[in-house]
Amino acid sequence: MFRKKPHIKPLSPLRSSDRRKIADQIIVDFHLNVGTNESAEGDGDGQAAVGTGLGALRSSLLPENSLSARFTTTAGPELKQISGMVYVGAYPDEVQRVLWVRLEERMFPTVYTLWHNPRLVPLLHTPSIVLQKLRGGADLMTPGLAAGPPFHREAKKDSIVAIASLEKPSVPMVVGVCEIDISGLQKIQGEKGRAVRGVHWDGDELWTWGTGEKTGGRAPEHIQGWSHATEPQDAERDLKAEADGEDSQVDGGVPLGDESSRAHNAEEIGKALEGIEVEDRGLSTKEIDEAFRNAFLFAIHHHKTTNKGDANHGLQYPIPQSLVISNLILPYLPIFTPAQASSLQIKRTSWKSPRKFIKYLEKEKIVKSKDRNGGETVILDVDFEDRAILEFVPYKLPKKEAEDGGGRATSAGGKTEDGSVVQQLKMIILYRPKEKLAPLFEATNHSVKSLYFASELRPVITAYIESEELISATNKRLVNLNPILANAVFDGQSSIDREVIAKGNVPRDALIDRVVHSCSPFWAILRGDETRDDVKPKAGSPPKIQIVLETRSGNKTVTKVSGVEAFYINSQHLAEELQKTCASSTSVNQFVGSSPKNPVMEILVQGPQKEAVSKALERRAVKRQWIDIIDKTKGKKK
Numbered sequence: 152m153f154r155k156k157p158h159i160k161p162l163s164p165l166r167s168s169d170r171r172k173i174a175d176q177i178i179v180d181f182h183l184n185v186g187t188n189e190s191a192e193g194d195g196d197g198q199a200a201v202g203t204g205l206g207a208l209r210s211s212l213l214p215e216n217s218l219s220a221r222f223t224t225t226a227g228p229e230l231k232q233i234s235g236m237v238y239v240g241a242y243p244d245e246v247q248r249v250l251w252v253r254l255e256e257r258m259f260p261t262v263y264t265l266w267h268n269p270r271l272v273p274l275l276h277t278p279s280i281v282l283q284k285l286r287g288g289a290d291l292m293t294p295g296l297a298a299g300p301p302f303h304r305e306a307k308k309d310s311i312v313a314i315a316s317l318e319k320p321s322v323p324m325v326v327g328v329c330e331i332d333i334s335g336l337q338k339i340q341g342e343k344g345r346a347v348r349g350v351h352w353d354g355d356e357l358w359t360w361g362t363g364e365k366t367g368g369r370a371p372e373h374i375q376g377w378s379h380a381t382e383p384q385d386a387e388r389d390l391k392a393e394a395d396g397e398d399s400q401v402d403g404g405v406p407l408g409d410e411s412s413r414a415h416n417a418e419e420i421g422k423a424l425e426g427i428e429v430e431d432r433g434l435s436t437k438e439i440d441e442a443f444r445n446a447f448l449f450a451i452h453h454h455k456t457t458n459k460g461d462a463n464h465g466l467q468y469p470i471p472q473s474l475v476i477s478n479l480i481l482p483y484l485p486i487f488t489p490a491q492a493s494s495l496q497i498k499r500t501s502w503k504s505p506r507k508f509i510k511y512l513e514k515e516k517i518v519k520s521k522d523r524n525g526g527e528t529v530i531l532d533v534d535f536e537d538r539a540i541l542e543f544v545p546y547k548l549p550k551k552e553a554e555d556g557g558g559r560a561t562s563a564g565g566k567t568e569d570g571s572v573v574q575q576l577k578m579i580i581l582y583r584p585k586e587k588l589a590p591l592f593e594a595t596n597h598s599v600k601s602l603y604f605a606s607e608l609r610p611v612i613t614a615y616i617e618s619e620e621l622i623s624a625t626n627k628r629l630v631n632l633n634p635i636l637a638n639a640v641f642d643g644q645s646s647i648d649r650e651v652i653a654k655g656n657v658p659r660d661a662l663i664d665r666v667v668h669s670c671s672p673f674w675a676i677l678r679g680d681e682t683r684d685d686v687k688p689k690a691g692s693p694p695k696i697q698i699v700l701e702t703r704s705g706n707k708t709v710t711k712v713s714g715v716e717a718f719y720i721n722s723q724h725l726a727e728e729l730q731k732t733c734a735s736s737t738s739v740n741q742f743v744g745s746s747p748k749n750p751v752m753e754i755l756v757q758g759p760q761k762e763a764v765s766k767a768l769e770r771r772a773v774k775r776q777w778i779d780i781i782d783k784t785k786g787k788k789k
Contacts, residue, residue, distance in 0.1 A: 153355040154288045154435060157224035162239060165217045173238070174209035177251075177258055181271060181311075183208065211268055213250065214240040237357075242267055249357045254350075257311075262353050262370070265313055265323040269376025272311050273303035274323060275333065275347065279316040280544060285325050286354045287438060291347040293331070296339050306333040312347060321377040322370055325352040434494040440501050443508065446483035447475075447517075448543045453483070455535050469521070469529035472505035473736035473757060477726065481739060487549055492750055496740055515539070526704055571720045576772040577677040581688050582608060582670035590635045591615045591666070602688060605667050612663050629656045640665050678719055694718075696768060698761050699781045708784055712754040712764055713742050718773050722752040728767055733760045759784070 165173075178185070185205045217240035226233050236253040248263045265271055276298035277291060285291055296302070297317055306312050306329055313323035327347040336342070351357055353370055434442070451464075458465035470479075476497060484495045502508040506528040512518045517539060519532040534540070581602040584592055589599045595614045603611070616622060616630055623629035632641070632655055640662065641648040651657050657665075674693035675686040694717040701709055715722055726737040735757040745751035756764065761780055768778060 153224065153351055153357045154438075155224060156356040157222045157237075159222040159237060159360070160220045162218040162220045165213075165219050165238070167215075170213055170215070170217055171209055173251075173258075174213045177212050178208065180258060183271070212264070213238060214242060216240070217250070218247070246361050249360050252351065252357065259311060259326055259350055261351055261357055262313075262323055262326065263358075265326070265377075266371060266374055269374060272313050272326075273306040274313050274315055274377060275299075275302065275306060276315055276317055276320055279318045282314065282316045282324060285314060285349055286352045288349065288355075290330075290345050290349050291325075291327065293336070293339055293342040293344050293346045296333065296336070296346055300336050300338065302333045302336060304334050307335075308332045314347065315377070319370075319372065321374045322372070323377065324370065326350050434491065434499075436499065436501050439494055439496075439499050442484060442495055443480060443497070443500055443502075445543075445546070446480045447512065448539055449483040449545060450479035451517075451533055451535065451540050452543045452545060455540070464535060466533060469531055471736055472509060472528050473738055473755075475509060475530060476505050477730070477736060477738040481723075483548065485546060485548060492741065498740075571718075571724070571771040574719060574772050575679055576718060578693055578777065579675050579677060579683060579688075580605070580693060581673040581675070581683075582667060583673060584666075584670050587639045588666065588669065591639060594618060602673055603670075608667055608670070609663050612666055613659075616659070616662075623656055628659055630659050630662050631656050636662070640669060676718060693777075695777055695779045696773060697779050697781065698764050700759055700761060700784050702784045707757075708759045710756040710758065710760040710764060712756070713751060715754075715768075716751060718768075718771065718777070720768075720771055720773075722754055725767060725771075726754045726756075729754065729756050729760065729763065732767065733758060733763050735760065 177183075185208055217238055219236055219238050221234065222237050223232060223234045225231060233254065235255070237249050238251040238253070239247050240250045241247045242263075249261050250264045252259045252261065260268070260271060275291075275296060277285070277295050278297055281291070281295045291314060298320070303312075308329050308331055310329050312327060312329055312333075314325040314327065315321065315323050325347075327349045330345045330348055333346055454464040454466055480497075486492050486495055497503070497505060497508065500508065502511060506526070509518065509520050509528045509530060512530075513520045515537075517534055517537050518530045519534075520528050520530050522528050581604060583602050584599040586599060592599050592611060592615075595611055595618065597611050619633060621631045621633060621636070623631055630636075632652065637652055641651055641657075671690065672692055673688035673690055675683070675688040677683070677686060694714055696712065696714045696718065699711045699713075701711065703709055712722075712725070715725060722739050726739050729735075730737040733756055737757075738755045739752050740755070742751040742753040761782075765775070765778060765780075769775070
């Protein structure tokens with residue numbers, strides 16, 4: 152919910168009476184027990200003991216001198232606006248953090264509050280690889296649950312829960328709401344559906360907020376109280392004991408289950424990841440940076456594992472920056488939705504350009520690079536033994552399929568099957584009469600809401616002319632104008648129109664041509680054996696593929712291709728063919744200004760390659776008249 156930074160209004164101090172009231176309501180809502188102070192009990196003053204315990208609990212939940220403020224943010228694929236309250240406070244020796252969030256009259260603790268208040272909410276567990284997805288905004292699906300059944304008895308539907316990883320079982324990292332009765336689950340294998348809806352997590356904008364630091368506080372390695380073990384090594388021992396079948400559960404603790412239910416093997420983790428659902432929305436700059444870095448690591452990991460016998464693991468140095476993006480980044484980006492395709496672009500990273508991204512990798516000592524003349528940066532070497540590469544864990548990628556439209560990144564490996572190479576295309580142009588032409592069509596029992604070929608309009612107009620007896624007696628090629636034709640076809644705004652109206656007649660072919668051009672055009676592209684009834688024509692002029700030649704970096708020519716999607720051409724497949732045909736680097740990016748829901752992709756090829764591109768398009772049944780070639784390299788002579 153807080154992937155995007157919320158708008159928080161100025162903070163105001165929370166009155167002591169309000170702080171106590173809010174803390175008491177939290178105690179009631181979360182069914183907390185009020186402790187007592189032992190020294191006070193020893194003096195026999197039970198009321199003072201309860202008061203001291205209540206005060207300590209209030210301060211633990213909502214410290215003194217806390218602040219509050221209203222906030223607004225958007226969430227969900229429809230960007231629904233949400234408003235609420237944040238409560239800010241500081242624990243001893245720490246900076247101010249957001250501790251609580253009020254949403255729809257319900258209080259949600261942040262991870263900072265959970266780190267200081269063990270067992271405040273039920274704690275669930277999941278493998279660390281699934282937790283990484285949850286910390287990116289995904290919801291926890293039922294197959295992703297681990298360490299059970301049985302699960303915490305309070306993890307019922309609509310209850311607030313926390314989620315920790317199996318590697319750090321005592322450190323809550325995500326706060327969410329149960330979508331189902333998790334406590335009643337008898338098994339998780341074969342179950343489907345969403346188990347927990349994420350609200351807040353370590354790494355989101357609430358976690359980042361603070362007055363003393365730019366980033367959020369680091370999570371502890373172990374928290375005493377969230378686990379029945381007192382030390383991290385004890386927790387590990389207990390987990391191992393439970394895996395061996397020993398009963399180490401303490402009343403009130405969270406059962407951590409056995410090894411088979413913790414999904415430690417790759418197959419179970421893979422099944423858990425398949426259940427992850429991510430909302431189709433834009434990504435933050437930090438998430439885009441991480442996706443690009445992971446994509447490069449994935450590419451190097453793939454080359455290392457598939458080319459073990461080669462000294463350079465299949466890489467040929469130097470690697471131009473364009474090939475880094477097209478071959479080592481784009482195929483390994485986890486693009487599953489149009490919104491992700493729109494977000495995952497080099498221009499949306501903090502580096503903004505391939506050159507700066509390569510310099511970042513060099514700073515991380517993953518690669519060695521060199522600047523060439525013209526501002527291009529190339530990779531000279533890759534450290535395959537770098538720790539980031541050795542510890543990299545591959546993730547799920549979109550399947551590489553021969554799709555009708557292009558633009559989505561594809562996974563590495565496997566043969567490319569480009570169905571557009573053997574396709575047959577036919578473009579049809581249809582016309583819909585405008586309302587002002589209704590008298591002409593109604594007189595011959597035709598509808599103005601139907602679509603007509605140009606050849607079908609001619610007999611309609613001819614039938615109207617004959618029914619109204621408008622053919623000139625002296626010249627059968629001329630049509631006498633009546634008031635309906637004069638008003639519907641000739642508006643009198645141009646000199647030609649005024650001349651025709653003054654004469655009172657017009658050539659029949661000119662009249663028919665004028666009627667056709669006054670209709671609204673529609674178009675459709677038929678593929679294979681499709682007929683007019685198989686497609687839904689689109690309004691407007693028919694599309695054309697644009698081939699643009701531009702000059703960059705002084706005298707460097709590039710060829711850009713866009714608009715191939717309407718012709719059932721996959722832009723990624725076309726780029727791969729052009730890379731081989733032209734012996735040049737290619738890249739695929741979203742065309743500037745295109746809609747994220749229906750993105751138009753732009754293929755960039757190094758060099759003047761208009762003939763190679765035209766031939767590749769002709770192989771895909773694209774006719775020359777469907778292509779516009781714009782040469783911007785021919786500058787004006789001085």
